[in-house]
Amino acid sequence: xxxxxxxxxxxxxxxxxxxxxxxxxxxxxxxxxxxxxxxxxxxxxxxxxxxxxxxxxxxxxxxxxxxxxxxxxxxxxxxxxxxxxxxxxxxxxxxxxxxxxxxxxxxxxxxxxxxxxxxxxxxxxxxxxxxxxxxxxxxxxxxxxxxxxxxxxxxxxxxxxxxxxxxxxxxxxxxxxxxxxxxxxxxxxxxxxxxxxxxxxxxxxxxxxxxxxx
Amino acid sequence: xxxxxxxxxxxxxxxxxxxxxxxxxxxxxxxxxxxxxxxxxxxxxxxxxxxxxxxxxxxxxxxxxxxxxxxxxxxxxxxxxxxxxxxxxxxxxxxxxxxxxxxxxxxxxxxxxxxxxxxxxxxxxxxxxxxxxxxxxxxxxxxxxxxxxxxxxxxxxxxxxxxxxxxxxxxxxxxxxxxxxxxxxxxxxxxxxxxxxxxxxxxxxxxx
Numbered sequence: 001x002x003x004x005x006x007x008x009x010x011x012x013x014x015x016x017x018x019x020x021x022x023x024x025x026x027x028x029x030x031x032x033x034x035x036x037x038x039x040x041x042x043x044x045x046x047x048x049x050x051x052x053x054x055x056x057x058x059x060x061x062x063x064x065x066x067x068x069x070x071x072x073x074x075x076x077x078x079x080x081x082x083x084x085x086x087x088x089x090x091x092x093x094x095x096x097x098x099x100x101x102x103x104x105x106x107x108x109x110x111x112x113x114x115x116x117x118x119x120x121x122x123x124x125x126x127x128x129x130x131x132x133x134x135x136x137x138x139x140x141x142x143x144x145x146x147x148x149x150x151x152x153x154x155x156x157x158x159x160x161x162x163x164x165x166x167x168x169x170x171x172x173x174x175x176x177x178x179x180x181x182x183x184x185x186x187x188x189x190x191x192x193x194x195x196x197x198x199x200x201x202x203x204x205x206x207x208x209x210x211x212x213x214x
Numbered sequence: 215x216x217x218x219x220x221x222x223x224x225x226x227x228x229x230x231x232x233x234x235x236x237x238x239x240x241x242x243x244x245x246x247x248x249x250x251x252x253x254x255x256x257x258x259x260x261x262x263x264x265x266x267x268x269x270x271x272x273x274x275x276x277x278x279x280x281x282x283x284x285x286x287x288x289x290x291x292x293x294x295x296x297x298x299x300x301x302x303x304x305x306x307x308x309x310x311x312x313x314x315x316x317x318x319x320x321x322x323x324x325x326x327x328x329x330x331x332x333x334x335x336x337x338x339x340x341x342x343x344x345x346x347x348x349x350x351x352x353x354x355x356x357x358x359x360x361x362x363x364x365x366x367x368x369x370x371x372x373x374x375x376x377x378x379x380x381x382x383x384x385x386x387x388x389x390x391x392x393x394x395x396x397x398x399x400x401x402x403x404x405x406x407x408x409x410x411x412x413x414x415x416x417x418x419x420x421x422x
Contacts, residue, residue, distance in 0.1 A: 025379025101333030144320020
């Protein structure tokens, strides 16, 4: 009976301490944020609101000027969509296949490849019709084949479709034989596009056309 | 009586006008800071994220070009105010993190029914935590759609409500900066952020 009473008392004390801590934490947490509006950046305090507004519109214009005035390409690797855009307008939309994100390890060495599509801003660096694919080492390793010493044995025709747009580091926007996989992340990092859409993108894009990938 | 009323209105105006003006100036200063920060990070070719809690929007951008815009359904902030700045993502963590498949060499040739097990958007979690520089932690969760996600959200909120005040107190006593930001998004948008945002991604946070 005595022990039970003590236990209840200890429990109540612990509960009270926890409640007090909760209340203090809650008060501090909420109070700090409500004071957020009061803090101002020192160097701007002497500038008038009108001058700040003028400065902001200049900065906004500078940012706006960064948007290409010509056609550009946006690729959403999560949704597997390619958008051909001019300004804020979408001119053409295509279902694509981007990087699978899978990992390949070289069983004979320390090399490893992660098949992600790179993100960020790129430009079209090359345009080719009826491109041939020069198979890199990983393509042989993935298929369990020996890596050839003769470079001519690496060249494979017809697998990249009718056109290819290179955007650096061996990455391309190209055609595919696996059209039923469009809309899924199955490539080795390149962007696979269906024949009809590829022709539209190839015709619209020039060397230097910007590509934004996310 | 009228004179007294006029005097009261005059006093209210005296107090109110500078405070509105200060508030306006504060908004302009914060806008200047956001634009300056964005111009700074848009010099690099990487994608970056703007969490605009004031407008309840998240923007994925590169070089100032808006690539995707997402609506924040609900948001809330706790702890130290966040100055407008660029913050790098240190870590993203989820209860169940998606795993990448390891390709077995030669498997695609041996097996005729070989299927590519892709690492896709639908594999991404919609409930996760983003740890940023300066003690900023963003808690992302999906909006409640159906009984299961509703119950999960209520349980999650209860745990947060119990642990967060203690965390705030603990960090304050240790002298560590700590700001918790709660964001509720649609399930797809939550997954899209997890997909696109990587460790070391740059973010700009604009709190209300």
